[in-house]
Amino acid sequence: xxxxxxxxxxxRADLGSRPVLRGIDLTVERGEVVALxxxxxxxxxxxxxxxxxxxxxxxxxxxxxxxxxxxxRDWARIGYVPQRTTAAGGxxxxxxxxxxxxxxxxxxxxMLRRADHEAVRRALEMVGMADRAKxxxxxxxxxxxQRVLIARALAAEPELLIMDEPxxxxxxxxxxxxxxxxxxxVARGVTVLLVLHELGPLEPLIDRAxxxxxxxVLHDGPPPRAVGxxxxxxxxxxxxxxxxxxPMRTGLLS
Amino acid sequence: xxxxDYAFMQRALLAAVLVGITAPAVGIYLxxxxxxxxxxxxxxxxxxxxxxxxxxxxxxxxMATLVSVLGAVLMELIRWYGKTRGDIALAMLFYxxxxxxxxxINLAPGGxxxxxxxxxxxxxxxxxxxxxxxxxxxxxFVVLVTLGLRRQLFAVSQDEEFAxxxxxxxxxxxxxxxxxxxxxVTVAMRVVGLLLVSALMVVPVAAAQQLSRSFAATFxxxxxxxxxxxxxxxxxxxxxxxxxxxxxxxxxxxAFILLTALATPLARRRARAVAARQPAGDPAECAIPxxxxxxxxxxx
Numbered sequence: 311x312x313x314x315x316x317x318x319x320x321x322r323a324d325l326g327s328r329p330v331l332r333g334i335d336l337t338v339e340r341g342e343v344v345a346l347x348x349x350x351x352x353x354x355x356x357x358x359x360x361x362x363x364x365x366x367x368x369x370x371x372x373x374x375x376x377x378x379x380x381x382x383r384d385w386a387r388i389g390y391v392p393q394r395t396t397a398a399g400g401x402x403x404x405x406x407x408x409x410x411x412x413x414x415x416x417x418x419x420x421m422l423r424r425a426d427h428e429a430v431r432r433a434l435e436m437v438g439m440a441d442r443a444k445x446x447x448x449x450x451x452x453x454x455x456q457r458v459l460i461a462r463a464l465a466a467e468p469e470l471l472i473m474d475e476p477x478x479x480x481x482x483x484x485x486x487x488x489x490x491x492x493x494x495x496v497a498r499g500v501t502v503l504l505v506l507h508e509l510g511p512l513e514p515l516i517d518r519a520x521x522x523x524x525x526x527v528l529h530d531g532p533p534p535r536a537v538g539x540x541x542x543x544x545x546x547x548x549x550x551x552x553x554x555x556x557p558m559r560t561g562l563l564s
Numbered sequence: 565x566x567x568x569d570y571a572f573m574q575r576a577l578l579a580a581v582l583v584g585i586t587a588p589a590v591g592i593y594l595x596x597x598x599x600x601x602x603x604x605x606x607x608x609x610x611x612x613x614x615x616x617x618x619x620x621x622x623x624x625x626x627m628a629t630l631v632s633v634l635g636a637v638l639m640e641l642i643r644w645y646g647k648t649r650g651d652i653a654l655a656m657l658f659y660x661x662x663x664x665x666x667x668x669i670n671l672a673p674g675g676x677x678x679x680x681x682x683x684x685x686x687x688x689x690x691x692x693x694x695x696x697x698x699x700x701x702x703x704x705f706v707v708l709v710t711l712g713l714r715r716q717l718f719a720v721s722q723d724e725e726f727a728x729x730x731x732x733x734x735x736x737x738x739x740x741x742x743x744x745x746x747x748x749v750t751v752a753m754r755v756v757g758l759l760l761v762s763a764l765m766v767v768p769v770a771a772a773q774q775l776s777r778s779f780a781a782t783f784x785x786x787x788x789x790x791x792x793x794x795x796x797x798x799x800x801x802x803x804x805x806x807x808x809x810x811x812x813x814x815x816x817x818x819a820f821i822l823l824t825a826l827a828t829p830l831a832r833r834r835a836r837a838v839a840a841r842q843p844a845g846d847p848a849e850c851a852i853p854x855x856x857x858x859x860x861x862x863x864x
Binding site for chain 1: 592595596597598600713715716718719721722723725726727728729730731732769773776777778779780782835
């Protein structure tokens, strides 16, 4: 049994003077796909940003690949997709330029080599954006922009993907492309922790759901079934996969 | 060219070219992180350095470099730790810097605001040989940082949070950007003046954006515009006897307007080309997506 990829023990975090996480325990094992769910303000994004070190912890311990986060340096093992806020910086940049930033965790101060360019090209192919490589990101739709950000995370060829609401504001076509790309990653044994507003097209991939409420873990187990309005027959959940190739993933890859 | 016969013009042109390269090279990162006015703030702080230089009879250029580097580091620290009223702290730094400059220069023996004017608006003809040495050394530092670390600075300026997760030393790079911007301000001080420095950092980048789609192209075009307008402005000021700093800045703005006018049809053609490359099945805005199952047959 190897050590968990992510381990949080009694983690507390404050934003300003407001406690946002009030003692979270969370373990993600190798090869697992874990969804963090919860209402707005429940602490999902803060939990993610605590794990990557963007928000300081007030108490508790975080380990990444068995190393306390403060001493963790092996960032190439992690691919991070932040919550999309502004579409782009103040200066135009091409899709390739953005995705190449993902290689910084592997080629930090040297020149980009052939292997780096190859990895960037592969990442773009995985999200179906290879034909837009030379376009400015300003010209992309919200869904295409999100695909670029995911390609940037994939460019490092990470073992762990951490994604904050990757499906928010993403059109249906892009959702399907992203679900396929993620499925491919999971099949390779990549571990995934992602914040979701609803399971949506990723539902078949999710092994476990952790539901937060008011900064506490409310549920940790199988993904919750759709209830209430979501379960009504008129509510149309669209899945990109046909049922026969929904992957059976019960820790086989760990 | 007869203007090259004069040593002061040689120095002026060399300084102008170096400013034309360095100001947009740093400015592009400031524009990218939406801190376009940071150069202006540093320019205000640098005035205290100039004043102190006169008061202590040290080189105003080096003293301004020292003080503006300290000011830029302070601004960066305020950005980290500043809670809600960071803008107020910055405002105090800017106006404190300006007031300090006026105060110190008037305390200096024989000093008056007239001494300050050449630093506020630039005075190419009074660039001394030692100024040129300082400008060359500082410009070399700026070019080394902005070109050598372009991938790293690009990533940090584009998305700080992501850059941190790649393991980049984000704080160190932010400080380096601030220091480099401060150094650039003092490089440009003698040419365009502290009050006009920011224009040369920002406007060539804004003008270049009208033509470019990539960061690399924006960088190259902005520097090309920077060099063109600084040389053009310096030569014009020699023949027409107009102030070089103001001439350079007005030329930069003219370049921006010209490129914007040229770029509009270009952008339209490019949009058409992109539209032509899109698959024909791309749903029109109001169409119902074809993949959506009809009502009543919804699966799980």
